[in-house]
Amino acid sequence: MPKKKKVKKTKKIKKTKKFKLTNKGKTAPKLTEKKTTISGPDEKPEIKKIKKQATEKRVYNLKDFVVYPKHGVGQITAIEKANIGEIDIQFYKIFVEKEKLTLTVPINQQAKLRPIASINQINKCVSILKTKPKIKRTMWSRRAQEYDQKINSGKIYELAEVVKDLNKNTDIIADQSYSERQLFEKAYDRLRSEFEAVLKISPEDVQKKMDKALGRTNISESAE
Numbered sequence: 395m396p397k398k399k400k401v402k403k404t405k406k407i408k409k410t411k412k413f414k415l416t417n418k419g420k421t422a423p424k425l426t427e428k429k430t431t432i433s434g435p436d437e438k439p440e441i442k443k444i445k446k447q448a449t450e451k452r453v454y455n456l457k458d459f460v461v462y463p464k465h466g467v468g469q470i471t472a473i474e475k476a477n478i479g480e481i482d483i484q485f486y487k488i489f490v491e492k493e494k495l496t497l498t499v500p501i502n503q504q505a506k507l508r509p510i511a512s513i514n515q516i517n518k519c520v521s522i523l524k525t526k527p528k529i530k531r532t533m534w535s536r537r538a539q540e541y542d543q544k545i546n547s548g549k550i551y552e553l554a555e556v557v558k559d560l561n562k563n564t565d566i567i568a569d570q571s572y573s574e575r576q577l578f579e580k581a582y583d584r585l586r587s588e589f590e591a592v593l594k595i596s597p598e599d600v601q602k603k604m605d606k607a608l609g610r611t612n613i614s615e616s617a618e
Contacts, residue, residue, distance in 0.1 A: 452504065454486060459510045459591040462497060463548030465490045466584040467510065467591050492587055510591050511550045519554040519585065523607035527559045534571070541577050550588060556581040561608045 454460060458470045472487040486504070488497040499507060511519070530537055541560065544552040560578035562570050570578070582604070589600045604610075 452507075452509075454507075454509075460486075460488060460507050461510060461548055461550075461588065462488065462490070462499070463506055464546050465493055465495060465497065467492070467587040468497060471496070492583060506548065508548060510588055513592065515550055516589060516592050519550060519589075520603070520607045522551065522554040523558050523561075523604065525558060527561060528555075529559070534574075538573060538577065541581070545577070545581050545584065550585070553581055553585050553588075557585055557604075558608070561610070 454470055456470055456473065459467055460470060461467055468488040468490040470486050471489045473484065474487060475482060475484050477483070483500055483502075485498055485500040486507075488499060489495070490497065541556050544556050547553075557578065560574060560581065562578075586597070586600050586604060589604065590597055593600065593603075
């Protein structure tokens with residue numbers, strides 16, 4: 395009987411030794427894999443490549459519509475080159491019809507430019523115009539600054555929010571201050587010009603579409 399017990403003990407010891415060996419065999423390659431990923435010499439260049447891709451130039455063509463935040467929608471009328479200080483510079487000529495203004499934007503400084511909105515973005519703007527305006531109880535001077543920043547941000551959704559918040563379903567001038575009316579008309583005109591460029595319909599049809607979303611159908615009908 396004691397001999398059998400000894401045999402069992404030796405078997406258990408052998409099993410534990412085998413498990414230890416297999417555990418060591420498993421952990422060894424994992425440690426080497428971690429070392430290769432952490433101490434890889436190509437890690438920094440990869441981060442630089444990602445940054446370059448984020449600031450990559452966008453190529454616009456002639457007659458493309460673009461949006462310049464401080465001036466609104468414009469159309470590229472020419473792509474020209476000039477030599478300044480022995481450096482060849484390529485730039486866009488952009489005509490803003492609403493302001494009768496021609497902008498000169500170097501291609502390497504076009505971060506502020508953006509392409510015109512898509513149909514889906516226009517549809518989302520229409521849904522924003524249909525929502526109720528958000529009226530803040532802060533001073534008008536502070537609200538006016540916020541509205542002006544949104545108008546000049548170049549972001550179409552923020553532009554639609556300004557139009558919606560400053561919209562008055564009335565044609566009575568007394569119900570709206572002069573500065574409030576100016577900001578509304580500025581935002582309304584910029585949004586309408588982008589609607590025209592995207593939808594490719596007449597200014598009258600664009601106005602009807604926007605006024606219907608804003609609930610200003612009675613005003614537009616009385617104006618006609």
